[in-house]
Amino acid sequence: MLKVPRSLILRVVQGIIYGGIFYIVYVMLFPILFRGLGLPVEYVSTDLVLSALALFVGLSIITSISRGTAYSFVFNALKKLLGLLILVEVLNGGLLSTSIIQEGVRIHVSLDVSPIVYLLAAWTLTSIVLDAFDMVKR
């Protein structure tokens, strides 16, 4: 019978946990935060939710298994870029709009929140650069 090393199982479990954390942060917490700020953001579609969960967990498992190699950095960066992509999708590329009917008159409001998108992109890229420095240092 094929014996799987215990350390490998631990890394896979660790990857699943990290993937779950990324999923909760990017797909659940950030949209809740945006709605809490009063932004008219749409709910993430079911297809995207399932794809994001699968991709986050898959990328996290590969990152965890390949820890200490350049592949780990690449897949970790991909995971962070995927998170950024989801946030850009949630914020509709930075242009949010909503319509309300008030006393029979339609009021349409469009708000450009691209400064928030730029800030999130800067945060993501900075953390990737930090990972790169860490990898080079090793």
Place this chain on the structure above:
Amino acid sequence: MKVVAFTAITLVFIGLGVLLVSPMVQFIYEFTRNPALLSTSISPSYYNTTHVQLTFKLSYGGSVELSNVDAEVTIGGVRASNYASKMLKGDALNVTMIVPAEVALEAKLRAHFIIGDVYPLIFEVGR
């Protein structure tokens, strides 16, 4: 070391984010509590037997400064606009136009401004 650096950078970005979103959050909060924060009104007056003079008033009652306020009214292919470099609480911007009486009810107002010098917003009122 990496965790410390990541935490420090995240805290810096959270600080920047709070500074960046505060004018928008304040505007949205005030607007959702009081939709009349940004209100429009029309004052018609007699011009001649076929035309009326309409004055559109865009009033603002919020505490966040609005800049580059551009209000444009379109009625039956006729356009008129007015501009204010900034609007504070209690300020109003008027757009006056003379139109044929039969199209006076087809007005569409479009206001464009920037919240706290950061967030462009387009506000459209029309049937």
